[in-house]
Amino acid sequence: MDEFFAMSGYAEYVWPSLALAVGALLLNVWLARRAVALAERDARRRLETTS
Amino acid sequence: MGWAWFHRFGSPPWIYGFSRRWAPWFGGLAALGILVALYGGLVLAPADYQQKDAFRIVYVHAPSAMLSLAIYATMAIAAAVGLIWRIKVAHAAAAACAPIGAWFTAVTLGTGMLWGKPMWGTYWAWDPRLTSELVLLFLYFGYMGLRAAIEDPQKADKASAVLAVVGVVNVPIIRFSVDWWNSLHQPATRLLGESDMDWAMKWPLLLMFLAFMLYFGAVMLVRLRAELLRRERNASWVREVLRG
């Protein structure tokens, strides 16, 4: 197990790379969903004021 | 065979429904694919002869790079379609692509730097591929900046579309830069067909490419919903959709 985490000595490069990639993937999902939520909220407000 | 199916793609309510229904599936498949590919690449694949375990960065670096280019190309095509045929959904799609593409470009550059340090001894080199990938990031920023700076949404759509199309020349430059110039960056490994990469190393990479594409589809569809809502101010379908 230790060998796996050590990545033959390159651990300080491999794991941060993975963290960066996975982090960006998760962040983008969150940002996209937030964008829809905000857009829906704005659309609701607009419809309330005009109808 | 009519053009009905094509027209459906141009219809905001239809696309909205499509996105709501299918985005979760794309996303679920993508997540599964990424996990399996990560397991295959990090655990199952043997270590590289020269680079040992450092080569495993390829499993996130290469697919991110490919996606950074593919997304720009998609964005440019959507923008061109929007400009030529004046289809609002196309402009919305282009807008939805941009932030995702920018992030993939950033990940490419970041993981590339982390791979470069142990392999070449330096975090950065001003070689053609790295430089043009950085330029791609600037292009994404410029695109998003231009959109943000123009108040009229229709003008913003059209102006950024022109920028996207003009900037697309950068994509083949990145793709072929390693062939055209002597470069620090290694040449592309041929993945399909004859190649000197071990199958055990290759399949997680291919799977990751596919999974990333599905991921892009999912996230883009979600953002597309937000873009459509923003553009269709008082349309009746918006009322329907917000109720349900």
Added chain:
Amino acid sequence: MKTGPLQAAFLVSQRDLRLAFRQPSQLIQPLLFFMIVATLFPLTLTPELSRLRDAAPGVLWVGALLSSLLALEFLFRDDAMDGTLEQFALSGQSLTWMLFAKTCTHWLLTGLPLALAAPIAALALGVAPAAIGAVVASLLLGSFAMSLVGAISAGLTLGARRGGVLLSLLTLPLAVPILVFGSDATQRAMMGGDIAPPMYLLAAIAVLGVTLAPLAAAAAVRIGLE
């Protein structure tokens, strides 16, 4: 008698030249800026000529780029503000040709003087006199290409608020190849090497620019004027 597109373009060019010479101070500014930038580097880096020489290609080209960006501000701005650009678009004449004429005239007034004045900056940065010819030639081609590329971003930022910084941000990615090949040509000339490859590439970019940039700029201007 119907005016053809070339004639209309020529008239636009004449007008621009006449207007420019009424305010010669505006012409001097980009040139002065370039000289100041070239002076700032020795001030901040090192007065040692041998070390400055290494940085010379970069300093010259970054200075040229920054000066171009400054000058691009007034390619379309005045005409957009007083409605002339709108008249051009509505005139029924080829907007593409007219914008091409404006871009060329703009280069004659800003890029050309810069390239011709560059020897002074180059010598001050320690560039060998033998390489000066190549410096001027590459800057002539490079500044022309930059004006063409800049016309696109200038057109795109017409409708944007605080377009100045955005203009620079948009022009930079497109100007990078010009910078890369231009400074390569300067570098090679200083080493006594063959400057043909980067010069050909600069020329190719300029030709591509001539054919495509005015079209893109015209499209951008039309969008901005809607």
